Amino acid sequence: MAKVIVGATPFEGHVGPVLTIAADLVRRGHEVVVYTGSRFEARALAIGARFQALPPDADLDDRRLDSLFPLRATLPPGPAQLSFDFETFFLGQLPAQVRGLRALLARFPADVVLGELGFWSIPVLSLSAAPRERPTLVTLGSIPLLIQSEDAPAFGPGLLPTSGEEARARNRAMNAEVRRLFADLQSFGEATLRSLGVPMPEYLFDVPFRRTDHYLQLTVPGFEYPRGDLPGHLRFVGTLPPTPSSSYAEPAWWPELSAGRPVVVVTQGTVANNDLTELIVPTVRALADLDVLVVAATARADGPELVRQALGDVPDNVRLAGFVPFDRLLPHADALVTNGGYGGVQTALYYGVPLVVAGVSEDKPEVAARVEWSGTGVNLRTGRPAVTEVRVAVRTVLRDPGYRSQAAIMAKEIGQHSPFDAIAEIVDAAARR
Incomplete structure (x- = not known):
């Protein structure tokens, strides 16, 4: 010992x-x-x-x-x-x-x-x-x-x-x-x-x-x-494997994750989430009329209500959440929209999930650049993207199989x-x- x-x-x-x-x-x-x-x-x-x-x-x-x-x-x-x-x-x-x-x-x-x-x-x-x-x-x-x-x-x-x-x-x-x-x-x-x-x-x-x-x-x-x-x-x-979650109570919408529509998760992480209009709100607006299920993981207890206040009306294809364990959520995801926290990006790649990254503070531009360089996602090169930028990037990641393929290759390497x-x-x- x-x-x-x-x-x-x-x-x-x-x-x-x-x-x-x-x-x-x-x-x-x-x-x-x-x-x-x-x-x-x-x-x-x-x-x-x-x-x-x-x-x-x-x-x-x-x-x-x-x-x-x-x-x-x-x-x-x-x-x-x-x-x-x-x-x-x-x-x-x-x-x-x-x-x-x-x-x-x-x-x-x-x-x-x-x-x-x-x-x-x-x-x-x-x-x-x-x-x-x-x-x-x-x-x-x-x-x-x-x-x-x-x-x-x-x-x-x-x-x-x-x-x-x-x-x-x-x-x-x-x-x-x-x-x-x-x-x-x-x-x-x-x-x-x-x-x-x-x-x-x-x-x-x-x-x-x-x-x-x-x-x-x-x-x-x-x-x-x-x-x-x-x-x-x-x-x-x-990559450190996600900590297994044992006590999480799945919300009523959880079965929808397996209903056949592509699942897009958006998060600003657990630290840089003071202003949810930076990334979560634009993403929700960008994907409102697409045939996808959007899970907004705000990582804060009051997050869903803050997003509701910013949006007015929550689109029908959006599910708002506070804290959602990624070890439970990301295996269902087809794409992750994130502000580029290193740990969150590594967790997505652990599960082979391709990314859309928008971040400008701390090390986030460097994380986003490596996502772009590795072919595992799209780098928006901004911390506050426009609705149209997010929409185009998410559709690109979902439609181009190369991103998921590269993310899967990364997941295999991580598994070794x-x-x-x-x-x-x-x-x-x-x-x-």
Whole structure:
């Protein structure tokens, strides 16, 4: 049995994957402590893990970011918002996060510390001691690869890769421009790491990829741009399977999912769903007169009523829902319209469901670009599409069998990987050290 600390930035999209992995490690008999925001304590205890909250000055609540940090809401998606997020939520909270982790390690000498990409305590531990003098470090990649490479465009705008020396020269120039663009953030990061007694050994955004023992990307190679210069400890381990739902009460319309009409699911995910007029409402309007069944999964209890208010009249072919488990819904779906959250897209591909993607914040343009590049769906290249854009894209995905074929190929590749087994092998090896 190994001792494992599972850490995460206290945001839903960061915590969800590590809790899934923590649950599997508990089932395998390992002793697991979840180290993240206090609002996730009940969920950690429910899977049989122990829990340690982040220190108060790092214990953020991502449901209140706009009220706690009103400046953020005024920043456009892109470099300005990304710099703010790193200075405030990742590097800004890092000293307290590291302090709490070191105190936890003194009480619970873990064999493994596992965290997601934003859990910067892992590179700090890596830079602080030799491998034999610290736990084995495992980092999970739950967004597209943002490590710089001459084989792929710079992360951010969602550019598609091209091949050849001219493309590599362009990529090198873009990488240099990005480093210049984030020079102030680089300086902030260097000062933060110096305060913790460690150097900043390379470009800021490359550090979490290079300063860990195992970097495990939660997808398959077929969904990521090919690169010949990735670190040797970075490998693709496949998509996390959806958590099985056991207590969901199927609504009265559930049999309609198997009635023969194509089923189109639309969602804005569990985080970026404050304004349902961005994607859900336009999609409902776009598909109102098509011979399809539309399931609007709003992922919030008041979501159906908000959509009703925005629409006035709900079309006859639309079913409004709050929280619907995707492990139950997506096996019935013929297409998913989504704002491009990485986890939701991976879940759709797990079931071989082709996509229509509309997202512009955080990593969503990069997710959408990979959907386009892999042939598994249509990239609308906007976060607030027009009704006609959604209508054309959905009809294209439903009518062109190539999209479903490519999604099925991706599902087959996903089925050949087991992230749980890959992580368990690392944990078992660490316990034998």
